Amino acid sequence: MAESLKEKTAKGLFWGGLSNIIQQLLSLVIGVVLARKLTQDDYGMVGMLAIFSATAAALHEGGFISALCRKKEVTHEDYNAVFWTSSLVSLSLYVILFFCAPLIADFYQVPELIPLARFIFVGFFLSSLGVAPRAITFRKMMVRENTIVYITAQVLSGIVGITMAIKGYAYWGIATQTLVYVSVISLLNFYFAKWHPTFTFNFAPIRELIGFSSKLVLTNIVNVVNNNLFAVVLGKLYTTHVVGNYTQANKWNTMGYSLGSNMIIGIAQPIFAKTNDNPARQKQIFRKVLRFTAFISFPFMFGLSIVSEEFIVILLTEKWLESAHLLRILCIAGAFIPFSTLFSNLLISKGRSTTYFFSTLALCIVQLGAAWFSSPLGITVMVWIYTAVTISWLFVWFFLARKNLGITILEVGKDVIPYFLLAGGIALMAYEWLMGIPNMYLRFILKLFVAGSTYCLALWLLKSTIFKESIAFLLKRELNA
Secondary structure (H helix, E strand, O other): OHHHHHHHHHHHHHHHHHHHHHHHHHHHHHHHHHHHHOOHHHHHHHHHHHHHHHHHHHHHHOOHHHHHHHOOOOOHHHHHHHHHHHHHHHHHHHHHHHHHHHHHHHHHOOOOHHHHHHHHOHHHHHHHOOHHHHHHHHHOOOHHHHHHHHHHHHHHHHHHHHHHHHOOOOHHHHHHHHHHHHHHHHHHHHHHHOOOOOOOOOOHHHHHHHHHHHHHHHHHHHHHHHHHHHHHHHHHHOOHHHHHHHHHHHHHHHHHHHHHHHHHHHHHHHHHHHOOOOHHHHHHHHHHHHHHHHHHHHHHHHHHHHOHHHHHHHHHOHHHHHHHHHHHHHHHHHOOHHHHHHHHHHHHHOOOHHHHHHHHHHHHHHHHHHHHHHHHHOHHHHHHHHHHHHHHOHHHHHHHHHHHHOOOHHHHHHHHHHHHHHHHHHHHHHHHHHOOOOOHHHHHHHHHHHHHHHHHHHHHHOOOHHHHHHHHHHHHHHHHO
16 A cells, blocks of 8 residues: 555656646747737736636635545535535525625726726636536546646647737736636536536435535635735735736745645645554655655745746746846745645645635735735835745644644754755855856856756755656656656
8 A cells, every 4th residue: 555655646746747848838928929919907817806806716725625525425415515505605606706806806906907907717616517527536546647638628728819819809808818717617617527416416415524624714815915015015015017026026936846846735734644554654654745845846836936037027027027137036935835735735635724724814814914004104015024924834744743643843943954055055156156247048048957957966866766756757658657
């Protein structure tokens, strides 16, 4: 069983990593084209509505995917009840938000948001239709199939978004892209899950799941608020132009740290749930994933931070230069976010949804208060404070993990700090040595090459186990192919 679990974890990380790399490359191409065609105001319009769509999505998902993952035996009746509950809840939410669109527009004092909101909000209803089949693919760790799902959705939605942007539809192109994306995901999840709903309305399974899932819903809503509070505060106190710059910077930062976070989400919770009866084995797996997260997240995000200006100007043109300065700071916070994802997945797998909720709620309150009180000092200071709070909160996550896993601060430090110091030191060295190169293109290439090659060489000389195992696994798959 241990070997089987190890193989599942390795394959999950491989496919999760491959999926994320391809998705980020596609997002890069699509994002560059859209950013060159659209303005800060276009992104700002959509950014102002993100919190409402994401909150509604959290409500219709209901935490059912995680609840079903934890359940020992799952039947068709369970999935069917989840399908109809999610669909009915999301339809009700859409009707409410449809009539609330004028109030949202009044809050921001942007009348154009009324029709845009009513259009964008259709997306969370379409997404709700795929909750039950997504629960099946997640529970079965069908990471390869999920790779196909999300890449296909990204390609098709990207084509639609780019076409509409070229045709001059402005922010409507971004909105339509989102709707196509969630629609394709829902359809393909049904295809791979090999499941379909039936017209039998038995909601008894929901009563069994709701105790655990309801706390996850509240937590997800808090997470949504926390992730989008800057757009709300900026939209209320500043202009759509400022919101657009922040939205652009945060989009690239999110794409960056998602490389690590999404790999973890794909395997962590199912693996932890399967090893709840073996604490020693679970701790061993947790520490290994922790090291892998540090191995991937620090060099990638610190690398993106030191080339943020060149990256933005070369790809998106100088009109987005303001967002480059924000991206440099956000990447520092982004380097630590995958660790929060890992800790939270551990808590969920342990059934500690209440603990997870209160920790996330406290973080949201602190972030919201910090953003509001620092807003007179400007967006740069706000982002620095956000970064400091994000990193500091890892100690809270560690404390909760220690209680539920028996891990010590020395063990976490031993797993994480070497990669932090190595990646951070190399990034600073590359930035200081090469920042004086006048040619932006050459500077961009050299920063990445010097930092990346130095990091790999250092890991090889230090005989890093994670580095060697990753190379061996990739070579093994290459040979098998």
